[in-house]
Amino acid sequence: MSDEKTVTAAVIIIGNEILSGRTQDTNLNYIAKYLGTKGVSVKAAWVIPDLHEVVVNTVNQARENFDYVLTTGGIGPTHDDITAECIAKAFDVELVVDDQIASRIRQRPAPEHVMESRLRMARVPKGASLIENSTGGPQGFSMENVHVMAGIPRVMQAMIGNIPFQGGPVVHSCSVTAYMGESEIADELTTLQKDHPAVDIGSYPFSRNNRYGTSLVIRGTDIEELNLVLNSICATITAKEETPEDIERP
């Protein structure tokens, strides 16, 4: 499905709590769906620990290979919030205090050492532009094609809506469920995929209430072609004397 017009993104999820299993990440899923509506395809995601060198290397690898890079996590006021300094290092620029953020933070009075910690959140890489966010949480920012967001889902969601994305054609999808094994239609799917290289046909087996089935998902930018492929798959299922279920048109 990839072609020159595809606009790509990579997501970097920064946080030991995801890797330890303490927290179930939901940000990748939200970001993938959101970017899909903007014509941007997530092509890779990394989950990495709060380690300086790992963050710097991953960001540098990603920003060279994808149109957009989005990070979540590590922009709060505590010792384990190292994302801003890592982004500065990745771009080889200084970490500077942004006056606008600092004065917003100072508006809420606090004892000196608390204020000092809070002001950590005013540090951004030199040249960064700020991402607006209505929640008043930590400050997100952008450096070239890298967009740095909070890890708290609610705050991340408030931020991503304020990042301008220039996407390509929006990828649509459609699907149908067959209560049959994948292998029973594998052959036909292979042929169909070969005949329609511009769409991406995915086959996802599942078991639900002790019933095995296969979800067939077709993704592509041309709605007419999606309908054509979907109809072919439904016809294949019917020819096998099963019923196409849960049909979702593009």
Added chain:
Amino acid sequence: MSDEKTVTAAVIIIGNEILSGRTQDTNLNYIAKYLGTKGVSVKAAWVIPDLHEVVVNTVNQARENFDYVLTTGGIGPTHDDITAECIAKAFDVELVVDDQIASRIRQRPAPEHVMESRLRMARVPKGASLIENSTGGPQGFSMENVHVMAGIPRVMQAMIGNIPFQGGPVVHSCSVTAYMGESEIADELTTLQKDHPAVDIGSYPFSRNNRYGTSLVIRGTDIEELNLVLNSICATITAKEETPEDIERP
């Protein structure tokens, strides 16, 4: 917290459906928790598309840098199931038909072309050992330190229990919640982390029912030290005239 004794793992989640946002991954979370009980720490995770070159390169990068590599997804009978051939390529060995799997698959009769698709699941890299799995789903296998599992959570979970792991000391964790901003205790946490480099102190802000709070999680192998650090954090919270809540001992 890393030291020479830490046994590490990387998880590779293979599947366009996760990157498109269609499916919310839960396998990473399960694997991270499970490996934790075996004394193996997940240190990185990748989510990658069903693309031959990407799978091969990611597997090769991971198997050199981590003690264990676990993959999920892409071992079914359809055209988008390319994991087995990618693992063979990564190890530069042939993809061969395993007689044991093939004869199991042939036990259930099917039309010729269905059988042909199903037999795709009998192909494993030469030299692979098989991972037993009570669900009768697709066949998982191991090549050296790389363990290849199904994407369906129920099947993956049946497989991982049959992989032998030689872990290091088990990492325990404990936690406490403070209904206060992270910045109010950031200073004390920084000092505490410096004084106890063998543990990993994480600070995770959250909002729940419109109440902001911070979860403090301490992870490490020495239960006595964990209790010590937990007590210090509770004392800090109390000194700030707040109440430590939801205390979980190691």
